[in-house]
Amino acid sequence: MLMVVKTFMDWTVSWLPMYGEAKLLLVIYLWHPSTWGAGHVYDGFLHPLVAWHEADIDRGLLDLRARARDMTTSQLKAAAAIGQVWLVKAARCVPS
Known part of the structure; x- marks a missing residue:
């Protein structure tokens, strides 16, 4: 968000005299x-804005946590399946 505002401000008012100095100040x-x-x-x-949207932010974070947990579980299951296949192939190659 900050980069969007900065880019827009640079594009629209950078022609003003002392703009760079004002930005530095x-x-x-x-x-x-x-x-x-x-x-x-x-x-x-910022505090009033965050306080106003606190319930939405909390709901979004809970949703993100659930999605991350589901993604981690699926990735771990896929890695375990690949590991199991690799282990079976390795066991077949070892002479008894």
Whole structure:
């Protein structure tokens, strides 16, 4: 999301004088501990947005966890089947 906004802003307002310097000042404001810039942005914009959509985010994470568990199970079963076939082939090649 941040890259989309950055690309759009670079494309639309990069022609303005001092745009690069203003962008650098914004990064310093967000980064420097004495300005609490990142805290202001989080408290003012991100926290209310996340709180508003918290139920949807939690539901999506639970769905993602279930899908990852199912995918891991299927991959482990496939690997076990391949290992079993390889083991049987190896056992046939060993002279008794």
